[in-house]
Amino acid sequence: MKKSSWLDRHRSQIKEAKFSLFLVRRNLLILVGFITIGVMLGLAVFAPYITHYDPTDMQFSQRLQAPSASHILGTDDNGMDIFSRIIFGIRLDLIIAIAIVGVVAVFGTILGVFSGYHGGKLDELYMRTADIFMAFPYLLLAMAIAAVLGPSIFHSIIAISITWWPVYARLARGATLSVRERDFVEASRALGARDSYIIFRHILPNVIAPIMVQATLDMGNVILEAAALSFIGLGAQAPQPELGLMISIGRNFMRDYWWVATFPGLTILIMVLGFNLMGDGLRDLLDPKLRRSLV
Amino acid sequence: MTAPLLEVKHLKTYFYTYEGTVRALEDVSFHINRGEIFGLVGETGCGKSVTARSAMRLIEAPGKIVGGEILFKGRDLLSLSEDELQKIRGNQISMVFQDPMASLNPLMKIGNQVAEVLKIHKKVESGEKLRKRVVEILRMVRLPSPERIVENYPFELSGGMRQRVMIAMMVSTNPELLIADEPTTALDVSIQAQILSIIKSMKEKMDVSVWIITHDLGVIAETCDRLCVMYAGAVVECGNVHELFQNPLHPYTQGLLKAIPKAHEKAERLDTIPGSVPNLISPPSGCRFHPRCARAGRECSERGAEKVKITDTHFVSCRRYTEGNREQ
Amino acid sequence: MNHHFPLLRLRNVKKYFPIKGGVFGKTINFVKSVDGVSLDIDRGRTLALVGESGCGKTTLGRTILRLTNPTAGDIYFDAPPQAMEEMDRLNQGVRDGYAREEDVKRLRELDDRYNLSSVTGKEQMRLRRRMQIVFQDPLSSLDPRMTIKQILSEPFRIHQRASREELETTVIGLLESVGLKQEHLYRYPHEFSGGQLQRICILRAIALNPDFLVLDEPTSALDVSVQAQILNLLKDLQKEHELTYLFITHDLSVVRFISTKAAVMYLGKIVETAPTEELFNNALHPCARLLLDAVPVADPGLRREKQLMEGDVPTPVDPPSGCRFRTRCRFAEDICSTSEPLLEEAGTDHLVACHLYGRIRESAHQTPLPRPGL
Numbered sequence: 001m002k003k004s005s006w007l008d009r010h011r012s013q014i015k016e017a018k019f020s021l022f023l024v025r026r027n028l029l030i031l032v033g034f035i036t037i038g039v040m041l042g043l044a045v046f047a048p049y050i051t052h053y054d055p056t057d058m059q060f061s062q063r064l065q066a067p068s069a070s071h072i073l074g075t076d077d078n079g080m081d082i083f084s085r086i087i088f089g090i091r092l093d094l095i096i097a098i099a100i101v102g103v104v105a106v107f108g109t110i111l112g113v114f115s116g117y118h119g120g121k122l123d124e125l126y127m128r129t130a131d132i133f134m135a136f137p138y139l140l141l142a143m144a145i146a147a148v149l150g151p152s153i154f155h156s157i158i159a160i161s162i163t164w165w166p167v168y169a170r171l172a173r174g175a176t177l178s179v180r181e182r183d184f185v186e187a188s189r190a191l192g193a194r195d196s197y198i199i200f201r202h203i204l205p206n207v208i209a210p211i212m213v214q215a216t217l218d219m220g221n222v223i224l225e226a227a228a229l230s231f232i233g234l235g236a237q238a239p240q241p242e243l244g245l246m247i248s249i250g251r252n253f254m255r256d257y258w259w260v261a262t263f264p265g266l267t268i269l270i271m272v273l274g275f276n277l278m279g280d281g282l283r284d285l286l287d288p289k290l291r292r293s294l295v
Numbered sequence: 296m297t298a299p300l301l302e303v304k305h306l307k308t309y310f311y312t313y314e315g316t317v318r319a320l321e322d323v324s325f326h327i328n329r330g331e332i333f334g335l336v337g338e339t340g341c342g343k344s345v346t347a348r349s350a351m352r353l354i355e356a357p358g359k360i361v362g363g364e365i366l367f368k369g370r371d372l373l374s375l376s377e378d379e380l381q382k383i384r385g386n387q388i389s390m391v392f393q394d395p396m397a398s399l400n401p402l403m404k405i406g407n408q409v410a411e412v413l414k415i416h417k418k419v420e421s422g423e424k425l426r427k428r429v430v431e432i433l434r435m436v437r438l439p440s441p442e443r444i445v446e447n448y449p450f451e452l453s454g455g456m457r458q459r460v461m462i463a464m465m466v467s468t469n470p471e472l473l474i475a476d477e478p479t480t481a482l483d484v485s486i487q488a489q490i491l492s493i494i495k496s497m498k499e500k501m502d503v504s505v506w507i508i509t510h511d512l513g514v515i516a517e518t519c520d521r522l523c524v525m526y527a528g529a530v531v532e533c534g535n536v537h538e539l540f541q542n543p544l545h546p547y548t549q550g551l552l553k554a555i556p557k558a559h560e561k562a563e564r565l566d567t568i569p570g571s572v573p574n575l576i577s578p579p580s581g582c583r584f585h586p587r588c589a590r591a592g593r594e595c596s597e598r599g600a601e602k603v604k605i606t607d608t609h610f611v612s613c614r615r616y617t618e619g620n621r622e623q
Numbered sequence: 624m625n626h627h628f629p630l631l632r633l634r635n636v637k638k639y640f641p642i643k644g645g646v647f648g649k650t651i652n653f654v655k656s657v658d659g660v661s662l663d664i665d666r667g668r669t670l671a672l673v674g675e676s677g678c679g680k681t682t683l684g685r686t687i688l689r690l691t692n693p694t695a696g697d698i699y700f701d702a703p704p705q706a707m708e709e710m711d712r713l714n715q716g717v718r719d720g721y722a723r724e725e726d727v728k729r730l731r732e733l734d735d736r737y738n739l740s741s742v743t744g745k746e747q748m749r750l751r752r753r754m755q756i757v758f759q760d761p762l763s764s765l766d767p768r769m770t771i772k773q774i775l776s777e778p779f780r781i782h783q784r785a786s787r788e789e790l791e792t793t794v795i796g797l798l799e800s801v802g803l804k805q806e807h808l809y810r811y812p813h814e815f816s817g818g819q820l821q822r823i824c825i826l827r828a829i830a831l832n833p834d835f836l837v838l839d840e841p842t843s844a845l846d847v848s849v850q851a852q853i854l855n856l857l858k859d860l861q862k863e864h865e866l867t868y869l870f871i872t873h874d875l876s877v878v879r880f881i882s883t884k885a886a887v888m889y890l891g892k893i894v895e896t897a898p899t900e901e902l903f904n905n906a907l908h909p910c911a912r913l914l915l916d917a918v919p920v921a922d923p924g925l926r927r928e929k930q931l932m933e934g935d936v937p938t939p940v941d942p943p944s945g946c947r948f949r950t951r952c953r954f955a956e957d958i959c960s961t962s963e964p965l966l967e968e969a970g971t972d973h974l975v976a977c978h979l980y981g982r983i984r985e986s987a988h989q990t991p992l993p994r995p996g997l
Contacts (some may be wrong), residue, residue, distance in 0.1 A: 004791070009809045012770070022313060183764040188826070190688055191778050192751035203770045288767070288813070338846035339817070344870035453936065483675040484873055488917040489931055510846060513876075513919025517926060521703045555850035555921050558876035561900065564858070565880065571816060 011171045020285050030284070033277025040271055044091035053081035055088040055241040074259040075251060078239065082259065085241040092242055093271070096157060097222045104161050106213045109169025113207065115169065116176030117199055127173065130166035138163040138225065146234045153226075153242070156235035160225050164218070171214055175207035193195050209286040216282055220275035227268055243268050298369065298505050299326035300472055303348070306363035308342075308349050309459045311356075315559075315576035318344045319358070321583075323530055325523045327472070332498055332505045334515040334536075337525035338551075340572050346525070347474050351390055352380055367472070383599050386416045389465035393477040395457035399449040406445025409433070409464050416468045435500070436463045436493050455486035459493060466497055473497065474506045479514060512555060516540060521608065524548050527573055527583040529600070534609035544605065544616040546588045582613070590615040628704050630835060631687070636696030636740075638679075640684050642940070655939045656682040658891035659696070661966075663886075664835075669861065669868040671882035671899065673875060673914065675936050679891040680871045684837040687869070688756055689747065693740050700750065701834070702737035709733065752782060755828035759840035761820035764955045765812040771798075771823060772808040778830040779815045797826045801856060817851035822856065829860060839871045856882060877917045879903055884972075886910045890947040891939050893966065897973040907969055907980040909952045946978065954979055960993040 007014075024030050043050065053071075059079035067074040073082040115126040142159035149155050179185065180203065188198050227244025229235035238243030238249070243264045250261025304324050310317040310353040320342045327333040335343045339530060349360050365372040367388065368582035372380070384390075392398050400408060409429045414421060426445075436459040449457055458478065465470035465473060475494065479487040495518060498505055507519060515522050516536060523533040524545065530547040543549045553566035570587035573579055581599035592615060629790035637660075639653040656679045664670045672680045674679055686693045699707065713730040722730075734741045742750060758764040765774055775794045779785040785793055795805050801822045812820060821841060828836055838857070842850040854877065860866060870881055879899060886896040887910060895908040906912045917931070937943070937950065946964050949955040956980050966974040969981075 004805070008806065012810050020311060056852065167844065181756045181758060184766045186685075186690055187756070187758065187764050187824075188766075188777065188781075190690055190751070190756045191781050191827075192748050193777075193781050202766055206766070260669065333928045338848060482824045483936060484875070484914060485675060485931075486936075487919070491919075492931060511919060512847070512921040516921045516923045517919045539922070540923050551847060552921065554848045556851075556854070556876045556880035558879055558903070558915075558918050558920060559922075559925070560879075562880055566856055567855065568848045571818070571849075 015215055018093075023285055025283065027284070029277050030246055030281030033274050035073060036270060036274030037278050039095065040090055040274060043087050043245075044094045045119065047087045047091045051081070051084040051087055053084040055080060055084040056239045057081075058239065064253065064260070066257075067259055073263045076246070076260045077257075079252060080239065080241075082263055085246060086243070086263060087241040088241040089246060089264065090267065090271065092153075092236070092240070093223050093226060094266075096153065097219045100157055100161050100164065100222050100226075101215050101218050104165045105168050105211060105218075108165040109172040109204075109207070109211055111165075112169035112172025112174075113176045113199060114141050117180055117195070118174035123173075127171065130169045133163060134166035136163050139229075142229050142234045151234045151237060153230075153236050153240070156226060156229040159234075160222060163224070167218070168211065168214065171210055172207055175210055179203050179206045181210050197224075210283075213279055213283045213286065216275055217279035220272035220279075222266065223271055223275075235267070297329060300329045300368065300409065301327040301506070302364075302366040303346070303350065304364040304366065306346065306349060306365065307361045308345055308354060308358060308587075309361050310358040312576075317575045318578055318601070319528050319575060320349065321528045321578070323363070323525070323528070325530055325533055327504055327506055328521070329471075329504055330498070330502060331520040332495070332507065333517055334519035334522035335506065335508045335525060336510065336512060336515050336522055338510055338572065340527070340575070342528040343525050344476055347390065347476055347506070347508055351388065351474070385412065385465075385470075386468050387470050388472045388474065389468065390474040390476065391458075391461050391465050391478055393480055395454065395461045396449060398461055399457060401449050402586060403448075404445065405433075405449065405452070405460055406449050406613070409445075409460070409467060412464050412467050430555040432463045432467045434465075435462070435497075436460070437489070438463070453486075454482055455489060458482065458486075458490055459585065462493060466501055466503060469501060470503055472504050472506060474508070476508045477510075478507065480509070508531070524551070527578060528575055529583055530612060531584065531600070532609075532611045532613075534605075538606065538609050542609075543618040544611040545584075545613050546590055546608075546616075547584050588615075590617070626867075627666070628702075628707075629703055630666040631661045631662075631664040632697075632699040632702065632707070633660055633687070633823055634697040634699070636683070636686060636698060637694045638682050638691065639694045651960075652940060655891050655942065657693075658939070658942075660888075660891075662886060662893065662896070664867060664869060666834075666867055667861070668884065669863050669870050669882040671878040671885040672820070672869060672871045672888060673873065673878055673885060674888035675873060677890075677938060678888040679939065680888050681839055684756065684839050684869060684871050687739065687909065688837055689739060689742075690756070696740065699737050700737035700739050700754070701952060702733075706733055706737060706773060709735070729868055748782070752831045753833050754835040754837070755831075755833045756829050756837040756839065757821070757824050757841045760844050761817055761824050764824050765820060765948070767812055770809050770811060772903070774812075774823065775827055775830065778827060782831060784831060797830060801826060810875055816849075817845050820850060821845060821849075821853055825853075825856065825860070832864065833866070835867045835869070835871045840873070841870075842877065843872065843874065850877075857881065876920075879981050887914065890937065890942050892947065892976065893974075894948065894977070895975045896949075896966070897970070901970065901973055905970070905973075907973075907975045908948075908977050910948045910956055946976075954982075 024034060057080060062075050062079040063077050064073070065071055065075045071081050072081065073086065075081055076085070111126060115123045138159055141162060142156055145155045146157050185198060185202055188202055226235060227242070227247070230242045230244035231248045233248070236245045238245065246262045246264035250264065253260050300508065303326065306320050306323040308320040310319055323342070323346055337343045345354070348354055350365050350372065351404065354360055360373060362586050363373070367383065372383070407430050409432060410425050413428060414426060428439045429445060433444055438444050438456060438459055444452070459527065478494065479490050482490065491514065494505055497503055507514070509515060520538060521535045523530050523535070524547065525531065526547050532539065532548050539548070540552070543552055547568070550568040552565070554568065556562065556565060568587055573583060573586065579586050579596065581596040582591070585595040588595070594614055601614050602610060603616065604610055604613050636657055638657040639655050640890070641650040642652045642654060643649065644651040672683065674680045682691070685691050687698055702710070710730065710733050713722065713726050716726055717730065735746060735787070739750065755866060772791065772794055775797060776790050779790060779793065794808065798804065798807060803819065803822065821982065845853060857868070858881065861868060872878060882899050884896070885899045885902045886893050887908065888894065888908050895902070895911045900910065903915065906915055919927050943960070945949050945960040945962055949959040952959070956979065964976045964978045966976045969975045
């Protein structure tokens, strides 16, 4: 009997990965989603190397120039190159989205799993609290925070996070309730496993799938909310390259200098669409029953 | 000798999946006579459900019926259009599935569901006549207080009662053939006995032929007149119920019968069939049972099984069959 | 030490599930799943627990393992006769009111050691190693996201019984003992057949060398030929490791093969218990007789008109008064609705809970299962 090699140990996982790849290739929309996000990520990571313009560099002599060879997407009313601002805007918005979704998903999931697993009065308490937070309009909260602490990206992140975590708590709790009843959890208990062991080794890995799908879809939603807050002035402040802010600025020039608002708008559209397609695709890929029927 | 009601000839059904082509049915042939209860028995994966669904043309992608004929009263079902099939499905051939809860609409009252079947096939006009017919049918399957049950929803009934409602719905149109796919598998033994008794009485009262699909040889022994045994997508033996149980010839049939624990005698050990069911993407060459067969020879793997007629009713697909009476 | 005493002794075990209702969620009624069960299971033997769905057999199995806590009653595990006598004496003292303080203390000590209903903490962990369970559906009993190696390592990991290096070797040894291979270590449950999965579940249950195994319909979801393999395996394992089984099933033909003693349950109560052969040859309770009669026999030569049980299985929420089976019993008389029959001896080791069994026996036209050759 020889020791198992790396290949032996991962053969099943490699098979599953290959199958996933096959499914993605077959489904055009999922593929488009993945590619779009991939491109966005690439742009975000390599932003400084793609453009030689500084996104906050104001050149008043160049203001409101139409798209041309030197400024691919034109310039805005401060003379800043729109293309660079968009690239850096993608980077900024992605960072904001990852920050929010990351924190909110982790926090909400852990709370939801504990709540769902233990049930009882504590569960009731957590869920009603979540309901309250969720019912709160994020706009009002953002305004309140901005009024007290001043408007900034960081404060808008706080406002959005506070109202967003209940989504994950709810989702995780629901998934936990169904996993909790499954035989293999009983079997673990029969073996003598403690609750914490069961939660981390059995419950969490089995509820991760819908959380991941939700997180992917939420990336798009969060970008929309963050952009909206910046649009009304509660988030990013000039001259930060934030897509919503750029639309807000460009709004005043829509008639004669349409490119200032349109390109940032299109970018947001593409990003959100990309995340939605990717999220839907992930849902299909991760659902075991759906996987088999997609063949 | 009257022509059979249903004749399946050389049926081939394949499933084209990512991992390869699953040859679910490879040259399946058998027939069902009028006025008999016919059993198709086999273990998981042998293709018995696929056969029934192929007969009803209910196979969907990635599956496809790639060959053969299914003659119902002389007409080949595989050549009919979808419109013509609609007239036959539910009307002349009805199918009862394993899980009645999944087949009943949870949001519709029982009475309405049964009535719907009658209305679709234009058997009875709506109104008082329809209502009376629905109650009559429910009474026929021995449901208690049918006048009250018509007002119930499926979740208010027990599993056994739901299965009876299914049967009622399926025989309401006076079909000539009733296909029952694992009708008693999810039910308690006592309820099973009731359902089988109802099926038998259906045959008497309504002159309907019944095709039962199951893995339970006990159910077959109790209810069927004739049966066929399937293994890995092929029919291995056919015969009337007495000759097959008393004189099974195919090694698989013999193995199966020996593996059943007998309720009426005590045993120390159960005989098992070595090996396991083959993968139908790359099935064994020739006779699909040969890797597990103690009597297999070169011709079995090279030339496959040969269909041999033992009596007018008893057929076996094997080159090396032998007499093998069950030990008493 | 003399080990010929029952491994498990159940005394009047009850499990009620509260039904909440009303605006404030008060408890309005109970589902009396297990309503006073007393049983003895001998060491190294198999007791079959038979009954229809809803009779409480699964709940009883889970209660014994403390997967759910009993509402009342005692479950004594591996208690030698002297300890049992002492506990009975002390319990009687408590009931009659003359127990002294040190008696109560002593009783608690004994309970903590032998009474599964009351153990907690470390003792419970220790006892968990000695009793395990195998479920009906092997696929849902295994975490779909874990490899076989992780699944089989779990018992060792939880009880810290093996080092990491030893784990792989130990697990491979386990796999090979039931005909599986090293290459199966890193595969996932969905890649296996039902029979293979059930073997893995059984391996997981015996990994830490338990004394007692609850088998809850372990072969009901399997094909006939696979069932035969698993049943043979269970018998072999029992001999090899001196295991004691509680075999829960609704399939009476399996009962005859696997068990030495059988108990029939109906709506939370035991209605008959006897050595298996005796039950098959001479079942006395109408429920047992009807169950035996209803079993489909794989022999068309033995077809017969069956006595069918009337009606459907009732729910254990509001069981019928007196004898619970009377609503489905052909022989029911007045006394059956006014007074609940208790288990009484009708033969060696043969207990029945029926007021009329003697008369039924005389008037029966045939024994439950027909003999071949008639």
